[in-house]
Amino acid sequence: xxxxxxxxxxxxxxxxxxxxxxxxxxxxxxxxxxxxxxxxxxxxxxxxxxxxxxxxxxxxxxxxxxxxxxxxxxxxxxxxxxxxxxxxxxxxxxxxxxxxxxxxxxxxxxxxxxxxxxxxxxxxxxxxxxxxxxxxxxxxxxxxxxxxxxxxxxxxxxxxxxxxxxxxxxxxxxxxxxxxxxxxxxxxxxxxxxxxxxxxxxxxxxxxxxxxxxxxxxxxxxxxxxxxxxxxxxxxxxxxxxxxxxxxxxxxxxxxxxxxxx
Amino acid sequence: xxxxxxxxxxxxxxxxxxxxxxxxxxxxxxxxxxxxxxxxxxxxxxxxxxxxxxxxxxxxxxxxxxxxxxxxxxxxxxxxxxxxxxxxxxxxxxxxxxxxxxxxxxxxxxxxxxxxxxxxxxxxxxxxxxxxxxxxxxxxxxxxxxxxxxx
Amino acid sequence: xxxxxxxxxxxxxxxxxxxxxxxxxxxxxxxxxxxxxxxxxxxxxxxxxxxxxxxxxxxxxxxxxxxxxxxxxxxxxxxxxxxxxxxxxxxxxxxxxxxxxxxxxxxxxxxxxxxxxxxxxxxxxxxxxxxxxxxxxxxxxxxxxxxxxxxxxxxxxxxxxxxxxxxxxxxxxxxxxxxxxxxxxxxxxxxxxxxxxxxxxxxxxxxxxxxxxxxxxxxxxxxxxxxxxxxxxxxxxxxxxxxxxxxxxxxxxxxxxxxxxxxxxxxxx
Numbered sequence: 001x002x003x004x005x006x007x008x009x010x011x012x013x014x015x016x017x018x019x020x021x022x023x024x025x026x027x028x029x030x031x032x033x034x035x036x037x038x039x040x041x042x043x044x045x046x047x048x049x050x051x052x053x054x055x056x057x058x059x060x061x062x063x064x065x066x067x068x069x070x071x072x073x074x075x076x077x078x079x080x081x082x083x084x085x086x087x088x089x090x091x092x093x094x095x096x097x098x099x100x101x102x103x104x105x106x107x108x109x110x111x112x113x114x115x116x117x118x119x120x121x122x123x124x125x126x127x128x129x130x131x132x133x134x135x136x137x138x139x140x141x142x143x144x145x146x147x148x149x150x151x152x153x154x155x156x157x158x159x160x161x162x163x164x165x166x167x168x169x170x171x172x173x174x175x176x177x178x179x180x181x182x183x184x185x186x187x188x189x190x191x192x193x194x195x196x197x198x199x200x201x202x203x204x205x206x207x208x209x210x211x212x213x214x215x216x217x218x219x220x221x222x223x224x225x226x227x228x229x230x231x232x233x234x235x236x237x238x239x240x241x242x243x244x245x246x247x248x249x250x251x252x253x254x255x256x257x258x259x260x261x262x
Numbered sequence: 263x264x265x266x267x268x269x270x271x272x273x274x275x276x277x278x279x280x281x282x283x284x285x286x287x288x289x290x291x292x293x294x295x296x297x298x299x300x301x302x303x304x305x306x307x308x309x310x311x312x313x314x315x316x317x318x319x320x321x322x323x324x325x326x327x328x329x330x331x332x333x334x335x336x337x338x339x340x341x342x343x344x345x346x347x348x349x350x351x352x353x354x355x356x357x358x359x360x361x362x363x364x365x366x367x368x369x370x371x372x373x374x375x376x377x378x379x380x381x382x383x384x385x386x387x388x389x390x391x392x393x394x395x396x397x398x399x400x401x402x403x404x405x406x407x408x409x410x411x412x413x
Numbered sequence: 414x415x416x417x418x419x420x421x422x423x424x425x426x427x428x429x430x431x432x433x434x435x436x437x438x439x440x441x442x443x444x445x446x447x448x449x450x451x452x453x454x455x456x457x458x459x460x461x462x463x464x465x466x467x468x469x470x471x472x473x474x475x476x477x478x479x480x481x482x483x484x485x486x487x488x489x490x491x492x493x494x495x496x497x498x499x500x501x502x503x504x505x506x507x508x509x510x511x512x513x514x515x516x517x518x519x520x521x522x523x524x525x526x527x528x529x530x531x532x533x534x535x536x537x538x539x540x541x542x543x544x545x546x547x548x549x550x551x552x553x554x555x556x557x558x559x560x561x562x563x564x565x566x567x568x569x570x571x572x573x574x575x576x577x578x579x580x581x582x583x584x585x586x587x588x589x590x591x592x593x594x595x596x597x598x599x600x601x602x603x604x605x606x607x608x609x610x611x612x613x614x615x616x617x618x619x620x621x622x623x624x625x626x627x628x629x630x631x632x633x634x635x636x637x638x639x640x641x642x643x644x645x646x647x648x649x650x651x652x653x654x655x656x657x658x659x660x661x662x663x664x665x666x667x668x669x670x671x672x673x674x675x676x677x678x679x680x681x682x
Binding site: 041044045047048051052055091095152153155156157159160162163164186188189190192193194196197200 | 265268269271272274275276278279280282283285286287289290291316318325328
């Protein structure tokens, strides 16, 4: 019993320590974003990696999610004779919930894991120590461009996802099930309010921040991992941790943001 | 990869993303950046009961605008309803605005019955109006009357 | 000249350093003069890396003084420390090149980050270092495409691109065959003459150490056993050193013979 209590206390202390470390890490990174010198080239490289390279998978995911949402809502709405609400239902669900969440999950899988592994390997091969030794600030050189690139790319990707999803919904609703195109679009335009756009945008920003924060911090502090697993095994461990932790945190934040705005 | 190609691909992504973002903000969020696509028309009703902001304005069964504001005119004791009508739709001076219900318990909307005179200017007033029919009043009237008959 | 002689590149007095409760370095006293090559030797866990982190200010010592290029490391602010590090070059064991950058971009990086030189100047300076390190023709490869020796040379090129006054080299001969290792030792000696710098080398290879060192320091479990010239080390009758020098050679011989034996026996059966 006593050892259990001590274990619990140590675990809590450890958790608080890691949270504090991650928090300071984020502040250091964000501070470097707002203070000069600003360098465009690393930022472009990261936007290319997080944004451009995710564009295709986001488009494909968006089409199918839009299609399945339209299919499900059509099947439900047709029972109540309210098929004219299809556009509103598709638009609202994509804008408020599915767009930000699924984009976030896809980006965690595609970019978050890769960024964590990349930084983890850099830590492992003492590349980060080498930066320190060359008097190059690793926060400015490695972390800040990735943070900013994620904060720019994820909302844009979410916008692409929603737009493409609306198109997928149009295909199923209007072309397959012959809902009138006018009622699809006008119903959607009238139902989706500015407040819903704000919610979608807030969520995508928050999710982008969570994704990149967890990924970079996990990789950066690879050598401090308490499990003592380092080397390539350590990299694979923190990468898995990143995907699990950022997905869970993201879904938790999803609820918080929704309840704050609603 | 060359620096140029990287920049081009990043640029393409940013442009696509920004186009989607502006589409969502302007079309869905009704962000008015490109000037007004609608113009206001006023109508005064003796009762606007059940009519909400955002309700449809229909002409000939087609949606031509939205209810923008509902205010109360203390002088005339009337409900002043401001409607935002699509720019492509013109409304006659002698048109009639009536508040109707979609289905028996559906939402209230404003129905415009066309007239034949000149078109209204933006901000003009539809003088001929028909108030909303209060369903509860109708029902209670029916219930009480039938109750009276039983007695 | 006299002034310079009294101003060593590195001056360590009574240095102690703890990792948690563990005493990693115990009472280290070291000086590295200008243009001197000091080799720090010891088994893994003897505190070599900790010493090196202390000198770079990556770790804060528990007690003692660490002066590098005339500045007390522990009294420097972060920005001053960064400024000081610009005149220190560090070559890591496996090069620690950035895997996402080509060899050329890796070597150019300190110049691009710390100077406002134009592209052509940076290119010329990089080409000079590439030529010095015998890497011409490989500059557009990625680090993953290089051999172990080339990685070390590229890492060395990056370490000296800013013409530092002090160079650290972590395990120059680790993982290299004897010929490549000897070439690298030769390169280090040339570099010292060309760039006039003090060099601190961390190694556990005896042969390499005796090839390049002006002086050698031997560490064991965080303690400084002996510091002296090559001859002083050879002449030492300290048991641990005799043991270290002797066992090293013998171990290698036995290992090789045993290995050959196992091969031939395997074949004949």
